[in-house]
Amino acid sequence: MLDARKNDDPKLIFELRLHPSRSLAEPTAGDSVFFPFPSKEFGFEMTDRTQPFDDLPVCHAGELPDAVFARFLTRQRWFGSKARGIDRIERIDDLQPGDSTATAFNEAEPCGLAIVAVHPVEARSESYAIPWVIRPGAPEDQESPQAILARIETEMGETAHLREGLTDLRLAAAWFDAIRFQRSRPTRRGWIRGVALPGLEAAWPADQPAPAPRPLSAEQSNSNLTFGQTAILKVFRKLERGENPDLEMGRFLARHGFPQVPEVLGHLDWVASDQSLVTLAMLQRLVPNSGSAWTWFLNDLSSRLNAMPEADPTLGAATLATEDRAPGLARLLGQRTAELHQVLASDPDDPGFAPEPYRAEDHRRLLDEVAERWRRLEPLLTDHLSHTTPIEQATVEMVVAGFPALVNRLRVQADDLVAQASPRRIRVHGDYHLGQVLVVGEPHAPDVVLLDFEGEPARSLEARKAKTSPLKDVAGMIRSFDYAATLAVHAARDLRGEQSASNGNDPVAIKTVADQWRAQMTAAFEEGYFATLSNDQAAHPDAASRTILAAHLADKALYELDYELNNRPDWVSIPLKGLAALCDPGVGY
Numbered sequence: 001m002l003d004a005r006k007n008d009d010p011k012l013i014f015e016l017r018l019h020p021s022r023s024l025a026e027p028t029a030g031d032s033v034f035f036p037f038p039s040k041e042f043g044f045e046m047t048d049r050t051q052p053f054d055d056l057p058v059c060h061a062g063e064l065p066d067a068v069f070a071r072f073l074t075r076q077r078w079f080g081s082k083a084r085g086i087d088r089i090e091r092i093d094d095l096q097p098g099d100s101t102a103t104a105f106n107e108a109e110p111c112g113l114a115i116v117a118v119h120p121v122e123a124r125s126e127s128y129a130i131p132w133v134i135r136p137g138a139p140e141d142q143e144s145p146q147a148i149l150a151r152i153e154t155e156m157g158e159t160a161h162l163r164e165g166l167t168d169l170r171l172a173a174a175w176f177d178a179i180r181f182q183r184s185r186p187t188r189r190g191w192i193r194g195v196a197l198p199g200l201e202a203a204w205p206a207d208q209p210a211p212a213p214r215p216l217s218a219e220q221s222n223s224n225l226t227f228g229q230t231a232i233l234k235v236f237r238k239l240e241r242g243e244n245p246d247l248e249m250g251r252f253l254a255r256h257g258f259p260q261v262p263e264v265l266g267h268l269d270w271v272a273s274d275q276s277l278v279t280l281a282m283l284q285r286l287v288p289n290s291g292s293a294w295t296w297f298l299n300d301l302s303s304r305l306n307a308m309p310e311a312d313p314t315l316g317a318a319t320l321a322t323e324d325r326a327p328g329l330a331r332l333l334g335q336r337t338a339e340l341h342q343v344l345a346s347d348p349d350d351p352g353f354a355p356e357p358y359r360a361e362d363h364r365r366l367l368d369e370v371a372e373r374w375r376r377l378e379p380l381l382t383d384h385l386s387h388t389t390p391i392e393q394a395t396v397e398m399v400v401a402g403f404p405a406l407v408n409r410l411r412v413q414a415d416d417l418v419a420q421a422s423p424r425r426i427r428v429h430g431d432y433h434l435g436q437v438l439v440v441g442e443p444h445a446p447d448v449v450l451l452d453f454e455g456e457p458a459r460s461l462e463a464r465k466a467k468t469s470p471l472k473d474v475a476g477m478i479r480s481f482d483y484a485a486t487l488a489v490h491a492a493r494d495l496r497g498e499q500s501a502s503n504g505n506d507p508v509a510i511k512t513v514a515d516q517w518r519a520q521m522t523a524a525f526e527e528g529y530f531a532t533l534s535n536d537q538a539a540h541p542d543a544a545s546r547t548i549l550a551a552h553l554a555d556k557a558l559y560e561l562d563y564e565l566n567n568r569p570d571w572v573s574i575p576l577k578g579l580a581a582l583c584d585p586g587v588g589y
């Protein structure tokens with residue numbers, strides 16, 4: 001977790017001239033700059049002490065080699081191809097301090113933005129944004145080595161260091177103001193521009209100084225910084241040509257009156273000289289909340305498990321039967337999800353959003369993708385086997401044996417069912433899980449706000465913007481209740497440790513209660529969803545929906561397997577277990 005000290009230095013003044021035009025007009029060199037003056041230091045919590053400063057690569061300030069960025073990328077949570085290795089990388093653009101900006105920053109502490117294309121081994125290339133700053137001297141002892149890219153040798157033989165730019169909160173504040181005042185700045189091959197949306201002036205009047213930024217967390221797919229109690233800046237790390245769906249969907253949902261999402265206040269774009277556009281960052285209204293639905297549901301189950309006095313599986317069921325707060329919120333989440341889908345399907349005149357029929361061939365294409373994903377993942381899983389427990393190995397074997405049959409089963413069922421039920425393809429959230437949901441309102445009457453509409457970071461932008469069955473989101477949330485149940489069991493077992501064996505509160509009983517909880521939350525969520533869509537409180541999904549849902553559950557669990565192999569190898573068993581359940585025709589989900 002990054003922890004920044006409060007920045008209230010009045011010397012934080014940026015020499016930035018306003019770009020007069022709000023259009024896509026290309027700025028001239030020296031028009032305006034995003035480079036802040038240096039000011040005071042900020043401390044960061046150490047997350048990894050294994051990287052002594054002396055072991056870092058050495059380079060010169062005027063020539064930052066690609067290898068330095070490659071090395072840095074492989075250490076970041078948001079870098080997607082860690083399990084594959086990098087074949088080569090190339091710098092596709094740079095925002096750099098040049099002669100024209102020399103008056104606007106201190107030459108001893110320049111900063112810039114590298115846009116880097118990574119070519120992983122046997123996978124399609126990916127581009128990343130790496131803002132950077134150079135600071136004199138060595139990093140302070142307490143700083144995270146993950147934030148430091150290289151040692152810099154200056155011409156005078158002095159030491160400096162190259163660090164990740166957003167760890168310097170002056171840079172984040174300069175990006176905020178670039179959006180607020182719609183500034184733009186030329187890059188080597190295009191330019192960068194800030195765009196303010198109408199709500200921003202109301203949220204933060206132009207005559208008020210920029211609020212102090214605070215990094216939210218280092219452990220995300222992107223980097224998020226809050227500005228006072230008002231705004232949150234999401235800096236996208238993995239870049240793709242085109243408007244980021246998070247921004248596109250946020251604007252669509254606001255236009256069509258869906259209140260359960262944060263208001264979008266502005267954005268920062270990188271525009272190439274051919275006018276193609278990439279969203280670099282998005283500013284949103286900060287929503288007061290009491291934490292994520294992930295924490296809320298995990299706490300709910302953990303407190304039930306920790307309160308279990310003895311090993312009586314039926315006791316868990318009794319507890320679940322009398323406690324209705326969690327099923328109530330799961331049901332409301334299902335209702336809000338259905339309302340989201342209704343709004344996303346509400347504009348037949350917008351070609352990007354107009355609903356289309358979900359045909360049998362769409363279902364077959366989904367299953368082809370699932371089969372292809374499995375083909376790519378199987379060798380990674382086999383590599384992973386050497387580090388696993390016998391139980392996990394048995395699960396891997398079960399999945400390896402059963403997966404092709406599962407795909408075939410879903411293929412065979414699909415054609416007739418889909419033809420009978422005429423389901424639809426619409427724009428969806430795409431990476432829907434409990435961590436994307438904020439719990440808001442009073443504790444006795446909680447509601448939800450939905451976040452992060454950029455889709456699964458590992459998929460191409462085209463795939464993330466493609467219309468698909470809304471059951472993809474339903475599947476995402478069902479998988480998330482499964483994650484919560486498994487993690488709560490692990491946590492409860494860790495807490496009880498060896499006591500379990502002696503007091504009879506054994507892991508089997510804990511698991512039984514957690515399984516019941518998962519089934520109950522899933523049922524409540526589905527009820528809320530299908531009842532809202534059909535206006536029938538007793539609605540149940542039809543057979544076609546069940547088949548499409550099962551295909552999306554398989555797809556999601558494979559996505560998660562890939563995600564965990566790349567990011568959290570210790571968690572691989574969670575999606576693996578989910579896949580094993582799907583492969584077993586007698587179990588399902």
Ligand SMILES: Nc1ncnc2c1ncn2[C@@H]1O[C@H](COP(=O)(O)OP(=O)(O)O)[C@@H](O)[C@H]1O
Binds near residue numbers: 285
């Ligand atoms: N508008 C917002 N209001 C309050 N908190 C937010 C808002 N947007 C994001 N957050 C917080 O930031 C976290 C990460 O945001 P998210 O959009 O999911 O980014 P990422 O893609 O990096 O996961 C969320 O889990 C939430 O805690």
Ligand SMILES: O=P(O)(O)O[C@H]1O[C@H](CO)[C@@H](O[C@H]2O[C@H](CO)[C@@H](O)[C@H](O)[C@H]2O)[C@H](O)[C@H]1O
Binds near residue numbers: 433
């Ligand atoms: O960072 P994002 O929120 O965009 O999403 C990525 O990271 C998620 C983990 O933080 C990952 O979600 C998976 O783990 C969750 C628990 O940590 C669980 O609730 C989700 O169901 C599970 O998919 C998500 O897949 C990934 O895209």
